[in-house]
Amino acid sequence: MISESKKKKISESTIRRLSLYYRVLSILEKENYETVSSKELAKREKLTPAQVRKDLSFFGSFGTRGLGYPVSELKKQIAEILGLNRGWNVALIGVGNIGSALVGYKEFQRQGFNIKLIFDNDQRKIGSNHKGIIVSDIRNLESDLKENNIQIVVVAVPATVAQYIVDDVVKAGIKGILNFASVNLKVPDDVFLRNENMSMELEYLSFALSNLKDVKGES
Amino acid sequence: MISESKKKKISESTIRRLSLYYRVLSILEKENYETVSSKELAKREKLTPAQVRKDLSFFGSFGTRGLGYPVSELKKQIAEILGLNRGWNVALIGVGNIGSALVGYKEFQRQGFNIKLIFDNDQRKIGSNHKGIIVSDIRNLESDLKENNIQIVVVAVPATVAQYIVDDVVKAGIKGILNFASVNLKVPDDVFLRNENMSMELEYLSFALSNLKDVKGES
DNA sequence: AACCGCATGTGAATCTATTCACAAATGCTA
DNA sequence: TAGCATTTGTGAATAGATTCACATGCGGTT
Incomplete structure (x- = not known):
């Protein structure tokens, strides 16, 4: 909904990784993390930090430099992207x-x-x-x-x-x-x-x- | 077993496609096909003929120019590659x-x-x-x-x-x-x-x- | 308010996978 | 046995995905 002219096509691998991020974020949320870095996110799914940042960058900029990504907020965003919260x-x-x-x-x-x-x-x-x-x-x-x-x-x-x-x-x-x-x-x-x-x-x-x-x- | 110095690393996608070829070959065998072209093989799994040939070429040359691949023989070869017939x-x-x-x-x-x-x-x-x-x-x-x-x-x-x-x-x-x-x-x-x-x-x-x-x- | 450390976001570089395109080889036919 | 129609096998070209590397910007500290 955010960007109107999204003509870039998202690769299948990116979408599959979004599923993984979503899963990790759910866990981090339960563990009461406020924020998470691309480094930590990457480690938890055996990926690279650059990969995580690149994947997310296709959809917007959700992080804060110096801090990382807000766990709950990012989880919500990914749910939105994947269409998971509509049922x-x-x-x-x-x-x-x-x-x-x-x-x-x-x-x-x-x-x-x-x-x-x-x-x-x-x-x-x-x-x-x-x-x-x-x-x-x-x-x-x-x-x-x-x-x-x-x-x-x-x-x-x-x-x-x-x-x-x-x-x-x-x-x-x-x-x-x-x-x-x-x-x-x-x-x-x-x-x-x-x-x-x-x-x-x-x-x-x-x-x-x-x-x-x-x-x-x-x- | 055929080539001794196989230092080329096979990609995950290639292996996954071998599974698909194996499946199609099993069907073709039941349908009494003697041979099959990369074109037909590709069509049955929605891939390209070049992809099929390239994938197989990593493991040897199983086909006959002008004719295609011998169904039963190729099936056997792929089973061997995937390690399926050892149990x-x-x-x-x-x-x-x-x-x-x-x-x-x-x-x-x-x-x-x-x-x-x-x-x-x-x-x-x-x-x-x-x-x-x-x-x-x-x-x-x-x-x-x-x-x-x-x-x-x-x-x-x-x-x-x-x-x-x-x-x-x-x-x-x-x-x-x-x-x-x-x-x-x-x-x-x-x-x-x-x-x-x-x-x-x-x-x-x-x-x-x-x-x-x-x-x-x-x- | 200036500085420092940290982590994002992203073009550019690299690496990997797919597709192209064609020479080489086979079977078939006459 | 010569010629034709096929289809393989594969380097080269292209397309695509991942990683690099760094400028940018934020939060915290003094």
């Missing part, structure tokens, strides 16, 4: 292994992601109660998503059906999708799709352990 | 929401990651059976890890205790750790730590949806 209506599709875990995942609520609807196609699951939410029939997907003003959909269905599901999700006008299925989904250009590929990090470990020589480590 | 003994710590989901996550076994041990500190969970594995007492962590020749540990415990757990894991001589707790863990330089931060992707979506203008989308 998001989320729907989850698929109540299998991963789906069930996500329903109970506290971290999501904490960040303003509220799971409002859960879908499945299994008659035995439909109607059952998961943490206070009744599982809906996938056949009502499109209308339910619209009626409940859902903004983000989390897909946790088998890879074989994920594309069909996502096609329907897109039809319902959803613009943000988080996919846990291990498959590359096609969506229109105006839909944001992010993939959570849990095997990938294990495979990275596998590679690192198999090639100890030429690898640094750390995510 | 890994994995231990899971924490049988909460996420931990339970991971025990049943088929994708892991498929890639050669075999969960051999499960730990928890909750007396009600210890001794119980999860998909054929009896939950062990966290107090036996160090000895159990050693006795069972565990190579990779997956940490799915609350953020507040994750560092203590990891310290013990490191003491047991484990060199590969996958962390699901939302906290930055400290480990020695010779230990590979990867973080799976599930909120991060949602936060990215939140940012993208809040700033539709200056964002491209896609993970």
